[in-house]
Amino acid sequence: MRKEYDSLMTNNTWTLVSLPADRKPISCKWVFKIKQGTNGEVERYKARLVARGFTQTYRVDYNETLAPVPKFTSIHCILALAALEDMEIHQMDVKTTFFNGELKEEIYMEQSQGFVHQGGEHLVCKLHKSLYGLKQSPRAWNQKLDVFIKSIEFMKSEADPNVYVTQVGDVKFFIVVYVDDLILVCNDQNKLLQIKEELNQKFEMKDLKELHFFLGMEVERNRDERLLRINQIKYLKEIFKRFRMEECKPIGVPLDPKVKLQNNANGNDESKEFPYQQAVGSLMYAMLCTRPDLAYPISMLNQHMGNPNMEHWMAVKRIFRYLQGTLQMKL
């Protein structure tokens, strides 16, 4: 807790001021976490100060909150190009993402519990940097990163604002930004090292070296044959567990051709009995990432999202059974 507080202080996150008469401070909270090692033993205790974003008022404490994320198509395109051209694909993530974002709005926060300034009890914190929990934190971070990547001579793609490109002679370099995860794609080792170094100097980054795992997708490469495959075996196994379907028997076809899904005519909402929306949502993510074969059955299920009945739930279960049989399929 002390350490977190000190890092906030050295980062110049806020200054103590007296509150203007027309403003209300937002509250904050300490969140504690126990980091466990692989055997479940206590590794270290972690404390994090979060702002309570829900106490913010629109147009007073925040204006714009949207932060863009890339389309899956862009990620697929870039991975395909990298495979064809035998480029390096590396991944980095940012350690303290949101503290790096700078705030445009004036935000006042109450002093944190246990760290009230002696003799300054009536003062509040005027925030300079974003904190976890603030509504505009992701956006503030995204803009800061955007400015930096442009300053090291990258062009933002017009088609997808999370893709950055630079090309000098034969050296090509792409960056895909997914909030605090960066994919770096380059056909030149030295350039890659140089850009990594520049990013590292600006932000505190973790270099994850070659890309193996990204947003629930596993990436395998065979560089001699210029092949790249992505699969989601781990993610699918997790959702099997979440919906208690790990023991189900595999099946060959995802939808029963004999059953025609009807609208729920009698209108009684049975959705409380099974997690229909959550299950379809999880399957939808798998479909968007790596499973075009699910596009049709899922679009059928999607139409009944608002009012599912037992029949629809049976169809969801059938898709799970189909997936069980085709778990190893790769793109």
Next chain:
Amino acid sequence: MLGYCDADWGGDLEDRRSTTWFVFMFGGGAISWSNKRQRTIALSTIEAEYMANTQATKEAIWITKLMMDLGYMEEKKMMVI
């Protein structure tokens, strides 16, 4: 780069709406795919196919733009079947 699109005319027995379906292939892999119910009721197979083609072409234009940004494609190298 190749794109394939198709439609089923009046596939939904209740409201007779058609479904658009497309997929784009690049370098031996699928990079973009979609399966969506059309919002307008098509009066003929051709009309349904035409709407599917529009959807796929929109996606094709977007992908072309992305690839051009990445410095990999000149215009008119995309084919939609």
